[in-house]
Amino acid sequence: MRDVELLEEGLALMGLGMGFVFVFLTILVITITLLSLLLRRFAPDPAEPVTSGAARSAPPAQQDDEVMAVIGVALHRYRQHHHR
Template sequence: MQDFALLEEGLALMALGMGFVFVFLTVLVIVTTLMSLVLGRFAPEPAKPAAGAPRPPAPARQDDALMAVIGAALHRYRQRHRR
């Protein structure tokens, strides 16, 4: 008889805990959605760039010596760490 009462109490505690977590997560989703709607309504729209605005300059080309050093480092690393 004692085992059955203990099992019943454990199941009731489990249901209470799962119910609490379910209610908390539901409230969290609702509050997050409402917050998103409120901020979307009052936040300013991002400025659109003008059609004739100049583009930023293209990145400069890499130095050939730097590329050679990087290539040599990769070659040495791959030689030491073969699969």
């Protein structure tokens, strides 16, 4: 009889603990959601980053050609070295 009472108390304690955690996490999610909405409402919009004309221009075509040549040489050497 004592074992049954201990089992019932254990199950009741487990249910109470799980219920407390569930309620706490629900309140936490609601609080974070409300704070997020509040922050979006009162926070200023982010400023657009200012970029100069030189930063926006594309890299020169000569540099692209150099990079492609270096990659081609590296591939050729790799394939020669690791030929099966």
